[in-house]
Amino acid sequence: MSADYQVQNNVAVITLNNPPVNGLGLATRSAAVEALQRADSDPAVKAVVITGAGKAFSGGADIREFNSPKALTEPTLHTLIRTAESLAKPVVAAIHSVCMGGGLELALGCNYRVALPGAQIALPEVKLGLLPGAGGTQRLPRVLGLEASLDMIVSGNPVPSEKLADKSGGNALFDEVFPAGTDLVAAAVDFANKVADVRRPGAPPLPKVRDRKVEHADPQGFLEAVRARVKAAAGAFPAPLECVETVAASVELPFEEGCKFERERFIHLTQTVESKALRHAFFAERAASKVPDVPADTPVREIKSAAVVGAGTMGGGIAMNFANAGIPVTILETKQEALDKGLATIRKNYENTVRKGKLSPEKCEQRMALVKGSLSYDDIAQADIVIEAVFEDMGVKETVFRQLDAVMKPGAILASNTSTLDLNRIAASTSRPQDVIGLHFFSPANVMKLLEIVRGDATGKDVLATALALSKKLKKLGVVSGVCDGFIGNRMVEQYIRQAGFLLDEGALPQQVDRAIENFGFAMGPFRMGDLAGNDIGWYIRKRRAVEMPGVAYSKTADLLCEQGRFGQKTGAGWYDYQAGDRTAHPSQAVDEMIVRHSQDLGIARREISDQEIVERLVYALVNEGAKILEEGIALRASDIDMVYLSGYGFPLYRGGPMFYADTVGLANVLAAIGKYARGYHGEAWTPAPLLQRLAAEGRGFNG
Numbered sequence: 001m002s003a004d005y006q007v008q009n010n011v012a013v014i015t016l017n018n019p020p021v022n023g024l025g026l027a028t029r030s031a032a033v034e035a036l037q038r039a040d041s042d043p044a045v046k047a048v049v050i051t052g053a054g055k056a057f058s059g060g061a062d063i064r065e066f067n068s069p070k071a072l073t074e075p076t077l078h079t080l081i082r083t084a085e086s087l088a089k090p091v092v093a094a095i096h097s098v099c100m101g102g103g104l105e106l107a108l109g110c111n112y113r114v115a116l117p118g119a120q121i122a123l124p125e126v127k128l129g130l131l132p133g134a135g136g137t138q139r140l141p142r143v144l145g146l147e148a149s150l151d152m153i154v155s156g157n158p159v160p161s162e163k164l165a166d167k168s169g170g171n172a173l174f175d176e177v178f179p180a181g182t183d184l185v186a187a188a189v190d191f192a193n194k195v196a197d198v199r200r201p202g203a204p205p206l207p208k209v210r211d212r213k214v215e216h217a218d219p220q221g222f223l224e225a226v227r228a229r230v231k232a233a234a235g236a237f238p239a240p241l242e243c244v245e246t247v248a249a250s251v252e253l254p255f256e257e258g259c260k261f262e263r264e265r266f267i268h269l270t271q272t273v274e275s276k277a278l279r280h281a282f283f284a285e286r287a288a289s290k291v292p293d294v295p296a297d298t299p300v301r302e303i304k305s306a307a308v309v310g311a312g313t314m315g316g317g318i319a320m321n322f323a324n325a326g327i328p329v330t331i332l333e334t335k336q337e338a339l340d341k342g343l344a345t346i347r348k349n350y351e352n353t354v355r356k357g358k359l360s361p362e363k364c365e366q367r368m369a370l371v372k373g374s375l376s377y378d379d380i381a382q383a384d385i386v387i388e389a390v391f392e393d394m395g396v397k398e399t400v401f402r403q404l405d406a407v408m409k410p411g412a413i414l415a416s417n418t419s420t421l422d423l424n425r426i427a428a429s430t431s432r433p434q435d436v437i438g439l440h441f442f443s444p445a446n447v448m449k450l451l452e453i454v455r456g457d458a459t460g461k462d463v464l465a466t467a468l469a470l471s472k473k474l475k476k477l478g479v480v481s482g483v484c485d486g487f488i489g490n491r492m493v494e495q496y497i498r499q500a501g502f503l504l505d506e507g508a509l510p511q512q513v514d515r516a517i518e519n520f521g522f523a524m525g526p527f528r529m530g531d532l533a534g535n536d537i538g539w540y541i542r543k544r545r546a547v548e549m550p551g552v553a554y555s556k557t558a559d560l561l562c563e564q565g566r567f568g569q570k571t572g573a574g575w576y577d578y579q580a581g582d583r584t585a586h587p588s589q590a591v592d593e594m595i596v597r598h599s600q601d602l603g604i605a606r607r608e609i610s611d612q613e614i615v616e617r618l619v620y621a622l623v624n625e626g627a628k629i630l631e632e633g634i635a636l637r638a639s640d641i642d643m644v645y646l647s648g649y650g651f652p653l654y655r656g657g658p659m660f661y662a663d664t665v666g667l668a669n670v671l672a673a674i675g676k677y678a679r680g681y682h683g684e685a686w687t688p689a690p691l692l693q694r695l696a697a698e699g700r701g702f703n704g
């Protein structure tokens with residue numbers, strides 16, 4: 001049963017029962033409609049209470065039904081809501097914990113709403129690029145008024161139930177919010193009996209939200225101001241403004257016409273690429289934590305304490321993640337000076353957050369108290385997990401792992417934060433490769449959501465399962481990658497950066513490349529990104545690769561830049577010039593001249609390069625390498641690659657990630673463009689991925 005029926009004290013109690021959050025899937029809707037009809041025809045029943053079992057009233061539409069015809073099969077959500085609304089007996093929604101989306105729309109179709117305090121109330125559809133499509137945009141303004149309902153619908157953010165019961169202005173979502181700890185069903189049954197008792201012949205009809213009017217002194221003036229504000233904030237996403245227009249319809253149109261308009265705009269939004277991208281990301285995020293050969297019941301190791309080796313840029317940020325999650329962490333360094341500097345940076349970061357009002361001074365101290373420093377391996381030997389974040393040098397890493405192998409307690413997880421190096425080799429320097437895993441954080445490690453979890457050939461399944469569970473505890477998005485140079489993210493970005501360099505040789509300047517890709521929607525172009533991360537990192541990696549992989553060509557411009565000491569923001573100069581204490585990138589005449597001179601040295605006649613070519617070359621370089629990564633099994637699924645790029649590389653969310661974007665362009669079109677660029681400068685970089693060729697020939701996409 002997905003809706004239970006029980007009569008208590010002459011009141012039918014219908015309990016939505018579809019774990020985990022009582023999603024309003026087809027079976028639940030059918031059972032709820034049947035229960036409402038049963039209550040209607042039962043002479044012993046005076047009124048109805050609808051509530052939810054377990055952890056929610058209802059989280060809304062059943063996400064498992066998304067994109068399936070089930071969502072449109074009768075009884076639809078509309079039918080359920082209208083059945084509740086047109087019942088001859090009073091219907092009371094009894095809300096606790098979570099009431100969102102379709103759940104709230106159902107509650108709005110009831111005659112009365114009561115709640116416990118602390119319930120999260122929201123219409124979050126906008127977060128998936130949609131709008132509430134079952135009357136929410138027409139009913140909520142009739143209850144809460146224009147301003148409060150617009151806030152909720154346009155932001156999608158939850159509001160606690162106790163804030164929605166203030167009737168002083170005549171607007172309240174709830175007829176009553178009971179004191180905390182009240183037995184909700186018993187109180188709702190009493191409430192239902194009370195409202196039923198006053199229903200004698202001649203009494204006014206049952207209150208229905210649809211019969212109310214949206215009150216506002218100057219709706220048009222107010223809506224104009226909101227349109228301007230929302231338009232500016234929404235960027236490329238159409239849904240927020242569509243939310244405003246449908247709410248506006250609740251003021252301007254009769255209820256039924258408003259609902260028709262809402263339906264039309266809802267269907268329009270479901271077809272937009274932006275909503276498809278957001279829904280893709282929503283499902284991709286959930287898929288990422290699943291590894292086919294590591295079932296959900298795989299045992300995990302307990303992580304109650306942690307250690308980090310290296311207190312540099314990454315080590316400090318990684319340690320903060322543990323402290324934020326309440327896990328004590330010890331940082332190991334070789335020199336007191338480096339340790340002091342690392343610990344001071346952590347304190348400074350926390351104090352900045354306190355200054356911004358986002359952390360209380362007490363919490364700052366609590367977190368600092370969880371972070372210890374040490375110069376001795378003995379002090380970290382008992383940690384449940386140790387993450388190495390020392391220099392990106394195989395020799396140094398092997399030495400560290402040999403020492404970790406010697407001191408760490410049995411069962412401890414030995415992780416490396418390496419961004420490119422061979423994890424299998426690192427694991428082989430220990431006697432326990434099954435305990436070794438890559439945990440690749442992104443800079444700044446205390447901020448960036450992405451965590452690449454690198455599975456070595458010997459990594460134990462329980463170690464992988466523990467890393468996935470840990471990523472959730474640290475509020476990261478864990479994506480599993482196999483072992484290869486650069487793993488998923490950096491191996492792909494390598495091809496993107498190579499193309500950016502070739503574009504300079506051929507005629508573009510850094511500011512043009514950055515502008516084109518930023519207009520496409522990237523948070524930051526490749527040259528501004530290089531200046532932020534430090535151009536010396538890539539320089540160092542290219543030197544290593546020149547030995548390990550001779551024959552891979554790069555533009556020499558980046559090396560010329562580094563030879564001048566222009567490492568980026570940290571040296572006050574990189575691809576751009578910087579003024580002290582300011583991160584604004586100013587085009588550099590010296591760099592531009594250096595680039596032009598280099599083209600001359602190569603004998604290249606510089607040409608005008610279109611923004612379209614820049615975008616295609618950078619993005620398709622990601623796509624082509626992504627396809628190789630997918631085919632080699634380095635990534636488990638195309639959507640994992642998209643999540644890496646959305647959460648770690650500033651790829652525009654409304655385009656859904658590189659693989660999803662390629663699907664929207666059409667793989668045959670992507671392949672044709674790759675063929676064209678393969679005939680150009682350094683065309684050898686464009687060997688098409690066999691998977692891309694195959695899917696394009698079959699007329700398919702990466703995501704099915």
Ligand code: NAI
Nearest residue numbers: 310311312313314315333334338389390391392418419443
């Ligand atoms: P960093 O140079 O800022 O810090 C390295 C720290 O390790 C230094 O404080 C050094 O004193 C310490 N160290 C060196 N050898 C040691 C040893 N034997 N025992 C204890 N401490 C030792 O380097 P960064 O940027 O933090 O990078 C560390 C690792 O993280 C590298 O593997 C790098 O590839 C990776 N990484 C770096 C990212 C970045 O954006 N900087 C992003 C993701 C990963």
